[in-house]
Amino acid sequence: MKRVRTSTLLVGAAAAAVAVPLALSPIFQSSDSETAEPVNDAQEMSLGEAAPDGLVIGSAVAGGGHHHDEDYPDPFTGDAPYRELLATEFTSLSAENQMKWDHLRPDRDTYAFDDADAIVEFAERNGQVVRGHTLLWHSQNPDWLENGNFGADELRAILRDHIETVVGRYEGRIQQWDVANEIFDDNGNLRTQDNIWIRELGPEIIADAFRWAHEADPSAELYLNDYSVESVNAKSDAYYRMSQDLLADGVPLHGFSAQTHLSLQYGFPSDLEDNLRRFEELGLGTALTEVDVRMPLAEGAEPTEEQLRQQADYYLRTLEACLNLSSCGSYTVWGLPDKYSWVPVTFEGEGAATIYWDDLTTKPAYDALLEALVDAS
Ligand code: 9MR
Numbered sequence: 361m362k363r364v365r366t367s368t369l370l371v372g373a374a375a376a377a378v379a380v381p382l383a384l385s386p387i388f389q390s391s392d393s394e395t396a397e398p399v400n401d402a403q404e405m406s407l408g409e410a411a412p413d414g415l416v417i418g419s420a421v422a423g424g425g426h427h428h429d430e431d432y433p434d435p436f437t438g439d440a441p442y443r444e445l446l447a448t449e450f451t452s453l454s455a456e457n458q459m460k461w462d463h464l465r466p467d468r469d470t471y472a473f474d475d476a477d478a479i480v481e482f483a484e485r486n487g488q489v490v491r492g493h494t495l496l497w498h499s500q501n502p503d504w505l506e507n508g509n510f511g512a513d514e515l516r517a518i519l520r521d522h523i524e525t526v527v528g529r530y531e532g533r534i535q536q537w538d539v540a541n542e543i544f545d546d547n548g549n550l551r552t553q554d555n556i557w558i559r560e561l562g563p564e565i566i567a568d569a570f571r572w573a574h575e576a577d578p579s580a581e582l583y584l585n586d587y588s589v590e591s592v593n594a595k596s597d598a599y600y601r602m603s604q605d606l607l608a609d610g611v612p613l614h615g616f617s618a619q620t621h622l623s624l625q626y627g628f629p630s631d632l633e634d635n636l637r638r639f640e641e642l643g644l645g646t647a648l649t650e651v652d653v654r655m656p657l658a659e660g661a662e663p664t665e666e667q668l669r670q671q672a673d674y675y676l677r678t679l680e681a682c683l684n685l686s687s688c689g690s691y692t693v694w695g696l697p698d699k700y701s702w703v704p705v706t707f708e709g710e711g712a713a714t715i716y717w718d719d720l721t722t723k724p725a726y727d728a729l730l731e732a733l734v735d736a737s
Contacts, residue, residue, distance in 0.1 A: 407726075408451030408488075410733035411691075415682070416489055416535070417733070418452030418692030420650065421479050422700040425457050435700050436478065445696070445720055447486040452535065454491040454649065454692055455479050456702075460500040464526060467504055468518070471525060480533055489535035491649065491692065494585065495523050496569045497541040498555035506556060515560050520572050527576035536615065536647065536690060538585040539573050540566050548594035566602075567611045574612035582612055585649055587619040590629035592638075603642055615645035615687075620678055621694065623710065624655040624670050633681035640687035650694035651678050653725070654703045654713035663712045672724040675715065679729055683736045696720075 407417040422435040422442075435442050446453065457463055458475040466472050483490045496519070510518065527537065543558065543566060545551055552558050557565045570582050584603065589596040599616060606613045616639040618632070629635075636646040653674040655667045663671070682688035695701050697716035704711040715726040 405730070405734065406449040407730055407733060408449060410730055410737060411451065412683070412733070412737045414689055415733075416452035416690050417450055417729075418454055418489075418491060418690060419446055419450045420454045420456035420692065420695040421446065421458065422456055422695050423458060424460075424463050424475060425702060425705075432700070436475075436482075441720055442697075442700075443482075445716075447482070447488075450488060452489045452491060452690060452692060453479055453483045454493050456493075456695055457500070459492055459526070460494060460497070461505065461522070462500045462502045465502055465505070465522070467502075468508075473529065476526075476530075480530055484533065490530075490533065491647075491690065492527070492530065492534040492537040492580070493649075494538040494541040495526065495573060496539060496543070496555075496557055496566070498551050499542070501556065510560075512560055515557070516565070516568075519557060519561075519565070519569065523569060523572040524576045527573045527580065531577040532579050534577065534580050536581045536583055536617075536645075537573055537577075538617070538649070539569050539582045541585050542587065543584070544586065544595050544598045546588055546595055548598035550598075567606060567609060570606065570611050570613055581614040581645055583615040583617050583645075583647065583649075584613065585617045585619060587621050587650070589616075590618045590620055590622075590632045590635065592631050592635045596635055600638060600642075603639060603644060607642060607644075613644065615639075615647060617647040617649040617690075619650035619694070620648045620652075621650055622653045622674055622678070623707075624653065624667060624674065625710075628674055628677055630677075632678065633684050636681065636685055636688065640685055644687065645689060646682075646685055646687040647690035647692070648678055648682055648688070649690070649692050651675065651692065652694045652701065652703065652713040654707060654710040656709060657711040658709065667712070668724045671712070672728040675725040676728040676732055679732050683732065 411417050455476060458479055464471055464476065480490055543551055543555060550558055550563055573582050584599055586595065589599060603613060603616060639646055653671045655663060655671060657663060679691060682691045693715060696714040697718045697720060698712050698714050699718045701714050703713040715723050717723060
């Protein structure tokens with residue numbers, strides 16, 4: 361059983377501001393406080409600390425999403441308790457939006473690295489690794505790119521410059537890059553229309569993106585990443601075939617990851633582990649990169665006990681799949697708490713998808729994850 365530090369990592373000027381609210385949460389209690397003795401080992405451990413060697417536990421870093429802009433200040437700069445929780449609870453961070461094209465590339469000649477730099481520097485200060493997200497995607501591309509009518513040679517040069525510049529900037533500091541994100545549709549067809557790169561440059565551009573990323577940072581693990589690929593289905597089959605082809609061609613592909621956005625409305629993808637195992641057997645790493653479990657929820661309503669129990673069960677089963685695979689080294693939840701989640705904005709009548717309440721106290725799903733990690737160590 362691991363024994364772990366219990367002092368909090370106070371981050372710069374945030375320290376004073378967070379002392380009071382965080383005292384309410386068991387994970388922030390110090391072991392020398394008479395009234396706040398943890399009742400068991402698990403309680404004094406964070407998810408990241410409890411994880412077995414070789415497995416990092418991550419969260420997306422909120423900010424830059426279209427839906428957060430109006431209601432909240434950027435959580436990463438404007439919410440000290442939130443930032444403190446990211447620092448202490450997790451061993452990996454993913455940029456929820458801050459490394460996407462629309463964020464990094466306000467215009468063709470400019471790279472805006474401030475927010476991405478802040479995440480990478482924060483992670484380094486706190487001993488965390490980073491997942492880079494993402495380099496080649498059909499969504500969240502700036503208008504100047506989508507509507508620029510560039511010729512093929514120029515477009516290719518734009519992508520190459522982007523990958524070399526962005527991956528090169530963080531060389532040695534990003535554990536995993538989602539090089540290609542969501543390149544297949546749900547029928548397992550390449551997105552040859554809505555993905556500008558594939559449409560204009562052909563499917564071969566995918567291999568090139570991996571090659572350029574590898575040249576720019578030979579130490580980064582390079583991933584194919586998508587949603588609705590948790591089960592064996594047309595889409596994950598397409599990834600499996602593509603992985604075989606890329607590997608046969610000597611392309612530096614290192615992993616396949618399932619985002620794992622689940623809903624209690626649908627059954628649990630119980631073949632998740634078997635599905636990922638076939639990628640493991642190709643010699644690839646695997647990861648769960650954007651785990652959340654949403655549920656039907658009327659606006660303003662609270663989840664029922666039963667919903668929370670089911671949600672905990674879904675989260676637990678995703679983690680167990682990862683724990684059972686030697687290839688699975690990274691398990692990331694897609695943000696917290698619920699007020700910063702993308703879910704209510706995108707799915708009307710659904711919500712409560714994260715493992716934290718809005719006051720940063722934990723849900724049963726958190727407890728289930730922590731217990732499983734402690735047991736696995
Ligand atoms: O969580 C992200 C949200 O803040 C953005 O508004 C949205 C825009 O497309 O992207 C969300 O993140 C997505 C991720 O980048 C890729 N997989 C699906 C995620 C949820 O939509």
